[in-house]
Amino acid sequence: MKYYSPLLYCSLAFAVFQGCSQAEKSTTLTNTPEKLIDPANMDTTFKPGDDFFHYASGVWLKNNPVPAKETRWGSFNQLRDFNAKAVKSILEEVSTKKDAKTGSVEQRVGDFFSSAMDSVGIDAAGKEPIKDDLTRINSIKDIDGVVKEIAFQRTIGIGSPLYNFYVDQDEKNTAANIAQFGQGGLTLPDRDYYLVNNTRNRDIKQAYETYVQQLFTLVGTNDTETVKKFEQIWNIEAALAKAEWSREDMRDPYRTYNKLTLADLKKNAPQLNWETTFSTLKIEDADSVIVNNPSFFVEASKLLAKKSVDEWKTYLQWNMLKTAAPHLSTPFVKANFAFTQALTGQKEMTPRWQRSFEVIDRSIGDLLGQLYVAKYFKPDAKKRMVELVKNLSETYEERIKTLDWMSETTKKKAIEKLQAFTPKIGYPDKWETYDGLEIKKDDYYGNIRRAKTWNYNDMVDQLGKPVDRTRWGMTPPTVNAYYNPANNEIAFPAGILQFPFFDFSADDAVNYGGIGAVIGHEMTHGFDDQGRQYAADGNLKDWWTKEDADNFKKLANKVVEQYNGYTVLDTLHVKGKLTLGENLADLGGLAMAYAAFKKTPQGQSNEKIDGFTPDQRFFLSWAQVWRMNTTPETAAQLILVDPHAPATARTIGPLVNMDAWYKAFNVKEGDKLYKPENERIRVW
Known part of the structure; x- marks a missing residue:
């Protein structure tokens, strides 16, 4: 993997993996269900105003317990698993290729996978x-x-x-x-x-x-x-x-x-x-x-x-x-997994092939990414994403102009920063070639070490050189997205450009409730409690008036208090301060996506699909993105280390601050999630 600062990237989700990217000749890759919002996944014994998480996904949650090889199971994990199988077919194909030229992408990816799958040789090597x-x-x-x-x-x-x-x-x-x-x-x-x-x-x-x-x-x-x-x-x-x-x-x-x-x-x-x-x-x-x-x-x-x-x-x-x-050999791997079980509650070891391609993605991600891109990515997805980013950006600018807590001076600076955003979509404009990195078919541990050494040398080689802003902080096959304040950029690896986040066949309500909210989320990171401290050029410097900064902090503290109130596991509560940046991004992102959705013909209509109004489909799309089961051990660990709130809080946290959600599901005073109108938080 390339080395990047652990502090600079505000990502959509914690520790998720895999996806897709570019090509003139692409194979159809779809996991789209027959119904984009399926009532069969819902549990309508719950009132939406009492427990929207289970109302929207209760039956799905019952029918989809955490698999033995996982620690969590939700939409991110399903898409990761789906993409993993696509990557597996590529790895198996190139690892058996007899005529791959030495040093080529196919040879190095294929031989890396072959070495990783050689359990007999790895066990024989022992320590x-x-x-x-x-x-x-x-x-x-x-x-x-x-x-x-x-x-x-x-x-x-x-x-x-x-x-x-x-x-x-x-x-x-x-x-x-x-x-x-x-x-x-x-x-x-x-x-x-x-x-x-x-x-x-x-x-x-x-x-x-x-x-x-x-x-x-x-x-x-x-x-x-x-x-x-x-x-x-x-x-x-x-x-x-x-x-x-x-x-x-x-x-x-x-x-x-x-x-x-x-x-x-x-x-x-x-x-x-x-x-x-x-x-x-x-x-x-x-x-x-x-x-x-x-x-x-x-x-x-x-x-x-x-x-x-x-x-x-x-x-x-x-x-x-x-x-x-x-x-290393099986005894080492088993000891490592036993410790992992204690930390996470994972019941079975991840299959060797899946562990192997995750290592390859971290080690030579641009090589693997090229192969995946060439086979599976539809260029039209990138074109559609450009349009969506433009729509969200215009909507964001409109909302900044109407803020009642920010002065015109700071609004001008905020809009300058927004207009300076650089979007990265799908895959890099230029690929890393890993020149000089040798990959051997019979030396798995050596391959890992040589790749890590190569990546380290590449990293320190950047000292004294102009910053290369074309570099990415994630590989193309990643189900995630990020904002990098130093580059003032938002990035959406190709892996996330699939259902339930994005689908060509989906109506606007589903796409705006999914990928639209993701885009808005990453944009809002530019204005969250950390991102707002970076200027349009990416430098850490104060561009706020004192009064505006104080107003922002007051609103942010209300968000901290809201999320502090959510219980995760027995006596464990969400850490509102730790998760503040992500919670602000969720609140702003969903609000921005909804405002952009309301500009579309569907957003302005009341035509039902599968029994749901456009607004209901928008909010249900958001909920199905965050449906997730988690082992208790992992839930307890993530409370300490994850800057993201758990799925239940991410589902309902933004909704209770949006008037449109109350109207769409007839949520009224007396319902458990009801929040008086004057207490609903609007930051961006």
């Missing part, structure tokens, strides 16, 4: 692929060797021990790339797993201890030593967790923008031996870097001095083992 790594780590003699190994592991794709590092745009000078360091170094998904002592977290810790002991046992460590090693790893990671800022704090782009010189780094965190770190990371010429949490590096430096070299060697061995485990 051999990581033998040299273990030897190298074991030979470390002092803290300087530890610091160098921490950086070196990053360059060859063995995770991110101690801290995160990447090269990306300078948010205050988006024409330039800059090296960036961030807090990190944990194995568990969030710092709360280390800091909050409750039954759920204690169970996760026990599963984590078992996992650590299993992997170390597989490389020849005795039982007594494995117990000791877990204690060493846990103590280091718990200390790092304590030094981290919360995910809510990390949403502040000004707080996380700290430009430091090499002298600053050496003064504040001397144990990190920054000359060695810079040299190993291949950024020797960097005169300054961005650090998202300077206090974290102060504490990390102290921890380097406090812990022994042997403890750090254990930590580095663990980082290597956990990164490699999913790609």
